[in-house]
Amino acid sequence: QVQLQESGPGLVKPSQTLSLTCTVSGAPISRGSYYWSWIRQPAGKGLEWLGRIYTGGTTNYNPSLKSRVTLSADTSKNQISLQLTSVTAADTAIYYCVRDVTFGYFFDYWGQGILVTVSS
Amino acid sequence: EIVLTQSPGTLSLSPGERATLSCRGSQSFSSSYLAWYQQKPGQAPRLLISGASTRATGIPDRFTGSGSGTEFTLTIDRLEPEDFAVYYCQQYATSPRFGQGTRLEIK
Numbered sequence: 001q002v003q004l005q006e007s008g009p010g011l012v013k014p015s016q017t018l019s020l021t022c023t024v025s026g027a028p029i030s031r032g033s034y035y036w037s038w039i040r041q042p043a044g045k046g047l048e049w050l051g052r053i054y055t056g057g058t059t060n061y062n063p064s065l066k067s068r069v070t071l072s073a074d075t076s077k078n079q080i081s082l083q084l085t086s087v088t089a090a091d092t093a094i095y096y097c098v099r100d101v102t103f104g105y106f107f108d109y110w111g112q113g114i115l116v117t118v119s120s
Numbered sequence: 121e122i123v124l125t126q127s128p129g130t131l132s133l134s135p136g137e138r139a140t141l142s143c144r145g146s147q148s149f150s151s152s153y154l155a156w157y158q159q160k161p162g163q164a165p166r167l168l169i170s171g172a173s174t175r176a177t178g179i180p181d182r183f184t185g186s187g188s189g190t191e192f193t194l195t196i197d198r199l200e201p202e203d204f205a206v207y208y209c210q211q212y213a214t215s216p217r218f219g220q221g222t223r224l225e226i227k
Contacts, residue, residue, distance in 0.1 A: 037216070047165065047208060049216040062215060063121075096164055105212035106155035108176070110164035 002026040004097045004111035011117050018084040018116055022097030029078050030055040035100035036080045037107065040093040052100045053080060087118045122146055122211050124219035132227040139196040141222045143209035148189045153213040156185055156194045160205045
């Protein structure tokens with residue numbers, strides 16, 4: 001059973017960089033034809049895909065956020081990381097780490113999510 | 121970019137009834153790229169349907185996905201109390217994108 005756990009600061013100041021880590025257990029992130037994505041959800045609103053990474057080195061980002069988002073992977077720690085620069089209050093949301101079944105075009109395993117608030 | 125529009129925004133039904141949720145794309149795409157999710161308060165979304173009609177592991181057969189082109193439907197037969205939640209459709213034909221959601225509430 002694959003499990004994902006997000007971690008990181010729950011409060012980030014405006015203009016700073018939001019940094020989150022997703023620790024995956026139950027399967028090596030480098031195994032299989034899976035990507036790993038981040039998806040966020042502002043309170044009471046819908047879901048927004050931020051980007052995905054394949055541990056082979058490929059990354060893809062939401063065009064609307066491309067210049068601010070960076071994903072990376074540490075296969076030795078079985079972790080995926082998200083960095084979002086120049087945050088504003090509009091970036092306040094629950095951030096989910098998700099296994100991206102790109103060959104199947106869906107997301108099957110989700111972390112519990114972590115609330116990040118952008119405020120001074 | 122393919123934008124998904126879900127309707128209705130809110131659906132009020134009673135347990136035992138049938139729910140019909142719609143998801144319309146701004147342009148046609150393969151049904152292979154359409155998935156449905158259920159989200160309950162305080163929880164992460166859960167995959168229900170992939171490829172427009174294939175139920176995920178453990179999903180009851182009361183949940184049926186159908187459609188093609190620009191029109192997709194999630195039907196839930198014989199609503200159970202645990203089915204009342206928010207439902208999202210998602211496309212992966214282009215950069216992944218979700219519909220705005222349909223809230224299924226108890227009447």
